[in-house]
Amino acid sequence: MENLIAYAPLLWKGTQVTIALALVGLALATLLGALGAAGKIGGGPIARGVVFLYTTIVRGIPDLVLILLIYFGGQRIVNAIAGALDIGYVDVSKFWSGALAIGFIYGAYLTETFRGAYMTIPRGQIEAARALGLKRSAILWKVTLPQLVRFAISGYANVWQVLIKSTAVVSVISLQDLLGLANDAGKSVREPFTFFAAVFVIYLLFTFISQNIFNWAERRFTIKGRNDAA
Amino acid sequence: MKRTLGAVVLAATFTTGAMAESLNICVEGAYPPFSYTEASGEIAGFDVDITNALCAEMGNECTVLKTEWDGMIPALLEGKCDAIIASMSITPDRMEVIDFTIKYYNTPAAFIGAEGMTMEAMEAGVVGVQRGTIHQDFMEGEFPGVELRLYGSQDEAYLDLVAGRVDAIIADSVAMDDAFLQTDAGNGYAFFGETYSIPEYHGEGAGIGIRKGEEELRDAFSAAILAIRESGVYAEINARYFDFDVYGG
Numbered sequence: 001m002e003n004l005i006a007y008a009p010l011l012w013k014g015t016q017v018t019i020a021l022a023l024v025g026l027a028l029a030t031l032l033g034a035l036g037a038a039g040k041i042g043g044g045p046i047a048r049g050v051v052f053l054y055t056t057i058v059r060g061i062p063d064l065v066l067i068l069l070i071y072f073g074g075q076r077i078v079n080a081i082a083g084a085l086d087i088g089y090v091d092v093s094k095f096w097s098g099a100l101a102i103g104f105i106y107g108a109y110l111t112e113t114f115r116g117a118y119m120t121i122p123r124g125q126i127e128a129a130r131a132l133g134l135k136r137s138a139i140l141w142k143v144t145l146p147q148l149v150r151f152a153i154s155g156y157a158n159v160w161q162v163l164i165k166s167t168a169v170v171s172v173i174s175l176q177d178l179l180g181l182a183n184d185a186g187k188s189v190r191e192p193f194t195f196f197a198a199v200f201v202i203y204l205l206f207t208f209i210s211q212n213i214f215n216w217a218e219r220r221f222t223i224k225g226r227n228d229a230a
Numbered sequence: 231m232k233r234t235l236g237a238v239v240l241a242a243t244f245t246t247g248a249m250a251e252s253l254n255i256c257v258e259g260a261y262p263p264f265s266y267t268e269a270s271g272e273i274a275g276f277d278v279d280i281t282n283a284l285c286a287e288m289g290n291e292c293t294v295l296k297t298e299w300d301g302m303i304p305a306l307l308e309g310k311c312d313a314i315i316a317s318m319s320i321t322p323d324r325m326e327v328i329d330f331t332i333k334y335y336n337t338p339a340a341f342i343g344a345e346g347m348t349m350e351a352m353e354a355g356v357v358g359v360q361r362g363t364i365h366q367d368f369m370e371g372e373f374p375g376v377e378l379r380l381y382g383s384q385d386e387a388y389l390d391l392v393a394g395r396v397d398a399i400i401a402d403s404v405a406m407d408d409a410f411l412q413t414d415a416g417n418g419y420a421f422f423g424e425t426y427s428i429p430e431y432h433g434e435g436a437g438i439g440i441r442k443g444e445e446e447l448r449d450a451f452s453a454a455i456l457a458i459r460e461s462g463v464y465a466e467i468n469a470r471y472f473d474f475d476v477y478g479g
Contacts, residue, residue: 009269010269075308075310172298172300172301173298174296174297174301176271181267181271184259185267185269188259188260188267190262
């Protein structure tokens, strides 16, 4: 226990890395998910094909494999390019490799979440908006998006809960996240279980707090008496 | 921490060629007492001290990079570091992928017994050893006349030593020091006799991992290991962590 207190500042640093990684990963995933959903819904055959390939491949491989591929494989590609241009060694960042991998993976899941939410919006509303003479951008901002957010929230919250826990796998590329540092500290003072128990509690805290935030958001965006059962 | 990382990245970006002045060394930080992470986040331990001593001997600037054990060899191969100094045992499997210097230590096998125990008394008594280990092979090969008592786990052997059912135990010196002699149960017990590291039984020991094809760097490290053995720097570092010579025979 004294050890845990002594190492608390280090664990706090790791916690910050984990939070930063999860948030950057989520931002990237949201962007990719929005692009993917737009491609699947409104894109031509080529865009639809690209998105189909993306979601099929990414949802089919373990995140650990993708992280190792981006970090070490990416380094190999950078080394080859740097070698050809004769500019010496350029380091591929651990943080961005991890964030990119997480964003890339969960973007595929969010593509489906967003597409599903869009499909839930009754077609009639969009036809009605067109009949009123609203522009495409106005339909998007005034009609589609507000409802899409409402329908997507629970799926989005679900993806976030999984995403934040999957940040733990980045410790394999030596990124000093919560789990990586706790593992090193626990082994260094020969109390691995104390430190893993601390990690357990911190992750539980993360998911508990974010669940509350999403519950609040769900209430905030739901119209009373309408689709609040869903 | 961030700042030093940044400096490392910069340093790495501006160095070119395999035999640069500045070297990045992969260390682990989760294998005490060889390398461990301090509360400040710094890495310390035998491996780190040896790294600094070797770099001083070779006249290179070295930066230690904390690297996860599973990603250690890939990090070396992709050029994230130039050498691995992480208590990595020299094995034929690893030799297929990377090169090793000569060993920089080989935790020897040793005997422990009640304080005052001698080799003569051991040879006339009963020795506890874990079943199916290299230590059993060693005892049967080198001390064929000694009566052995075999145990499923090392902890049972300690219990029987304290209970007086065996006169001595042979096993890895660092493991026994750590798990028994340094604990309360180990009061009144100590190493006795010689330490043994015979490659036939005990393997090659831990070496420094280097990318294949960089013989110059490998030989420079090997020469530096011998030089710090010679100069007494090694013995000084050794004394900080162990009360026996971890280099092995």
